[in-house]
Amino acid sequence: MNIGILGLGTVGGGVVNVINKNTKEIERRTGSQLNITHAAIKNLNEKTICPTDNINLTEDAFEVVNNKDIDVILELIGGIDFAKKLVETAIKNGKHVITANKALIATHGNELLSLAKKHNTHLLFEASVAGGIPILKSLEQGLGANKIELIAGIINGTGNFILTEMRNKGRDFADVLKEAQELGYAEADPTYDVEGVDAAHKLAILSSMAFGCKLELDQVSTIGISQIEGEDVSYADELGYSIKHLGIAKKINGQIEMRVHPTLIPKKRLIANVDGVMNAVLIKGNAVGNTLYYGAGAGSDATASAVIADLLDLVNGTVNDGTLGWKELIEFTTIETGSVESIFYLRLIATDKPGVLANITSTLADHNISIEAVVQKQIDSLNNAHIAIITNKVKTAEITDAIKQIQQHEFIKDSVKLIHVETLE
């Protein structure tokens, strides 16, 4: 099997390096050598992070996908439009494609998977979600006997790094983001990471694999972490929670909900203790119960590990010939955001005068929202009351309504903050 790589950057270079350093093991896994014959790179004069001695290099990626001697293409350049053209061409040329490109799969996966089916080739993308953690294969094979009820994943390392630093060191969002950019964890334009776009891509892929339905990126309701303040982090801590940016997918009465948002999780849950740039995905199946998969969500060799795992499956003939791991996909309807049921955390800043808390709690009660925990403090120089509340489980529409009403009181000093709480039991 001859392999062509598009891109020898962090991931592509990692693939070559890992194949080189684990040659013997890989040969014992497959009974043959993995033969990287061609690679396309942006600039032939630029140094790569891997040796390229026995690889034919070109700046023209189409030369690689059109090469008749190549059987498998590894698409590792990222981005959407150009990558899509290359993958389409490779598939039409009868080649298998392995990609780490979550944006490409989340936005064009359905048509690319159909195209691959039509041309009898495989399109594999283990590396697109949670880097080196073999989470897609686990959903497809190891957990294949289950009805999946819940996915809850820390699937963006940059966001988790920022939230961890905010909690452990009491630092500000903006300050940590700047450091993350300097460390190379976050891009110059951090929107994809901090506004949840990257996590939404991954959640759409996880959901489709888990529930056996088409990719529906636009059905993922997405909130980033940029609005989280230090005050929320410390209230959460005091109330027994950690704030994590989660991708959550649930199947309830045949309907699916997909949402990415900051979430308060009880500190005693294992996933609440996943810190720094690490990723973890909790999967609840109706037979297996709660399982968790933890590891590096990014990085050169870790992502390469997942790309090569797909390659081994191809060479060993252990690829499922269904679509997204299913022989038959189902249609599904999404639960409207207003109907999503959740526990919530509210934070309010109000003038400290008699009756304020009574007023707030009675408005909540009018909406059938009861209070599980409350903390009130005077922590600013203006003697305002800062109030944090944990509610019972309510419909999103109900709490949104209640907040609209509370917000109108003249004693409310700032926007009421609303964050999801998940017990993950």
Added chain:
Amino acid sequence: MNIGILGLGTVGGGVVNVINKNTKEIERRTGSQLNITHAAIKNLNEKTICPTDNINLTEDAFEVVNNKDIDVILELIGGIDFAKKLVETAIKNGKHVITANKALIATHGNELLSLAKKHNTHLLFEASVAGGIPILKSLEQGLGANKIELIAGIINGTGNFILTEMRNKGRDFADVLKEAQELGYAEADPTYDVEGVDAAHKLAILSSMAFGCKLELDQVSTIGISQIEGEDVSYADELGYSIKHLGIAKKINGQIEMRVHPTLIPKKRLIANVDGVMNAVLIKGNAVGNTLYYGAGAGSDATASAVIADLLDLVNGTVNDGTLGWKELIEFTTIETGSVESIFYLRLIATDKPGVLANITSTLADHNISIEAVVQKQIDSLNNAHIAIITNKVKTAEITDAIKQIQQHEFIKDSVKLIHVETLE
């Protein structure tokens, strides 16, 4: 594909129940139905935990393994000798076999796998290690590109339940063991669980899958948890550690070490927070880094989840045709116990008189053992000094020697306690 089940107890009954409740999902996974045609049970008059309406029942297990219409046998009766005869007969009859039987695989896996190869059938056993956690498939496929450097697993739920209760509630070993037996977590004869035999079986299987070598159960050095006292648990806590019963396998300079023993782990490691009957396995690969897999290690439906996962792989044709996931196995040598390097925890009880600590520490220093942390307390009514010490990394032979020497002093009041420490970095 027609399926015959041996045993409809906790696991076998669970398999039928899970297939019944997830029929639609399983059909969408395979494109066909899983057809359980026959089952052997101990006593036809005893009620099973699953419906048996469309299953031909017999008390003669050989009737099932000799039935020409059956393609796959699920061996779920446990035990070694009788199960072995049944599995051999099934394989010789050309049938695939799926088993949850760790004792059988750990003791006779090599010859059974050879037999299966000879008869062109598959012998699969995902359920034999860590119940519903898809750990063997992850080693075989998802992490297949890695050189595995370390396995560290909480792979006996009973032991973990006992240690968790001792830590959280300050209870005694014997007291918790009794409760575990009442709850059905531990057998009437708890030797397999508390003396580490069950964990050794599972570690032997994990090692062979990870390193690609034959099963060598007798090379696993095994210490149980029955010698752990409340005092050790609280010293560990004070020093920043949690005591877990770990199965550890490492590959160092081409040699393999396999050991099962109580281990102090830094409390901040994720695996140190895996409590109760839950299992978790940490796998460190040279490309992926540290990954962790967590879930239920036992239970009817959770174990069934793993059995059926193997069945899905068989039906979908996604089974690796190597042995233990490898096309070629290697020979290996085991590191002698004396040469194993480890950090250690020591606990000593000594007469409280001047020079005792100096005497102990200078004996350690004579053996090139330095001290990373020490706590000394007077906690008994005899005014003895109770001393807990964490050493640097030393050869096991060195510390054993040093302890022999320390033990001879007349001021030492009891056997010196020695427990491994692993930082799992």
